[in-house]
Amino acid sequence: MSSTSEQPKSLFRDINADDEDPEVTEIESLCLRCHDQGTTRLFLTKIPFFREVIVSSFSCDHCGHHDSELQPAGRIQEKGVQYSVTIKNSKDLDRQFVQTNSASVSIPELEFESPPNKGVLTTVEGIIDRAVDGLNQDQVLRRIQHPEVAEQIDNFIKKLQDLKSCSTPFHIILDDPSGNSFIENPYPFFICNESLGIQESEEVDKEEKFNAKDEVVQFPSNCPGYIPHFKEVVLMASTCDACGLRDSEVKGGAGMEPKGRKITLKITDPSDLTRDVLKSDMCCVMIPELDFSTEMSSMPGKFTTLEGLLDDIISQLEKTNPFMIGDSTQDDKVSKIKQFCEKLKKIKLGEELDVHICLDDPTGNSYLQNVYAPDEDPNMTIEDYTRTKEQDDELGISDMKTENYESSE
Template sequence: MPHCHGKTAMELALSRRNLQDMNREVVKADSATTRIPEVDFEIPPYTQKGSLSTIEGLIDRAVAGLEQDQQLRNATAPAVAVKIDEFIDKLKKLKEGGFTLVIDDPSGNSFVENPFAPQKDEALSVSHYKRTPQQDAQLGIKAEDEEKPSNDIDCMRNEVLTFNTNCPECNAPASTNMKIVQIPHFKEVIIMATNCDDCGHRTNEVKSGGATEELGTKITLHLTNVSDMSRDLLKSETCSILIPELEFELGMAAVGGKFTTLEGLLKDIKDLIVSKNPFTCGDSSTSDRTEKLKLFGEKIDKIMAGEMDVHIVLDDPAGNSYLQNVYAPDPDPEMTTEKYTRTFEQNEDLGLNDMKTEGYQE
């Protein structure tokens, strides 16, 4: 399995409620730890190769691994063999009742299928966290040297900085351009763009140029005209997207940070959910799932054509997302912006609860 490490670590937790959950597809990277707390079962990282399987397949694979040397144990350590037989029975009985499957992956590359996509899966929770230096070392990631602060911010605003990197597609040497841009009536952002001369792959990413705001921001736009598709939009990496009329919710890290238009964001959502979905082709594909996602793509097309009356909601706990007000500096009659106090869980996701900005030298 390719070692293309995500920017944050990931923990997936699924509460198995019915027999159909056993058929959920699972991508488990070799760096992931797999746990079933109810039976004190754990598969440490790097003890198994990465795999594409189902939840039932994961359990069957674990059972097969434990049964492999039972004949030898019966001859050399019968007491140990009896205990392992008892534990194997516990694993097999998991198929009959409820349990929780936890996949903790520092590389951020593991995945558990959401059969209700594009709707939210109530039984599945995904949390992202910052890797520790020890986890970075295990993954072979070298910590980047801290950049020395510039004494001339005005010069940085007026020039494009270039640094060497590798193409995320073919891993060939490439260069990334970085520019600080001021968005009118909002704030500064950092736009980073990579263009690979070898394979032609292009990518762009937006980072907020400022600190996390004191309050979260929730922007709601009522789409009433196809001209709304040309509104400029900044979606930070901490922003979730909701379309209530479609019962659709996209988590904060799914698309990454982007500076685009509303039409560009909807095209990205369609590509992510429909066109580039790895579970819509090959053995993973089912006619019911393919039809459901096709219908969702048709609804997105109708929204972009102005044929559906919907609301677009940008919910950013960090307060660093933006949607253009075409009536600025006057209020926009079709758009509302709500400031709210973050919950403890949202501060935890943003890494703010443990952040110490005063007296940290002590």
């Protein structure tokens, strides 16, 4: 007995012209035309980027009858599928075409639709030839009995055959409620590769790209709900179709931290303004050089950059400050606020450096990007501190009871 065991062959084989053993099963079958014995051949194969199918072919040596059919090897899918492909050249005519017995084919430009028929494995050109063959049936008899109808059909057959010249682009639509039909995409990796910058778009004409409804392209990307070297967060965005208002907010995904956190960054270069910032709604923003500080809950939580955070502060001072608009306007205060906003704008533009931005968050849910991570940032300090009683009161922690809160009778 041999010590090495051969790897078992798969039941469903790839279509390969070099395969010397294609695993075709032959079965004697009754010919429905002459009622003599014919032969049915079964071939179990895989359609690339699709699924397994069973191709069957019947032939009768007695009367010369031939027939073929394709059946999906799997179950009916949960959803139907509709493919719409623009045919522009001979390559498109060579696209592999899988039509099950529940699928219909239509060509909108000719107002032509072929109802569900026998399943078939062919090409787009083969589908056109199949439609021509179907229309040509009984044309000899029809030319004698109904010459006008026969002439109209001949004209339509010519239009179908002219499609194969591809002189004018046309669409072919495959609609299958069973979800088991398929039109080949000759560029299966093109869309994903181009998105990742691997393949230049000039290599393939963009107009020739596969256009199938419900096509899904998957590729790995960073999760928008996770901030590296920090924690999970919840990003929320709301829009109003009535007034056009848009708003966004961010919340920590892990609750309140046991200690507060104070993050201080010294801005030494304009590139520091591009650092990511997660500011919770309870975080105070301070600029010691300007004697500036916001209060807790004065600004909503936001995930932005340092530049964006300064923009929000400037916008709040200039547009929503009651001293800047309406009857509450006071010239002296307006002048001071404008001067202060000018200083903030200079910091935002990188014209004034060596200033400190401080995020003081008693909930510990704010974050400032460390561009040197995982190493320490020489210009940033992080201090975790115990909250004061006043902070606990303001956060409502003092009134929380998390132990023995169920009354016993």
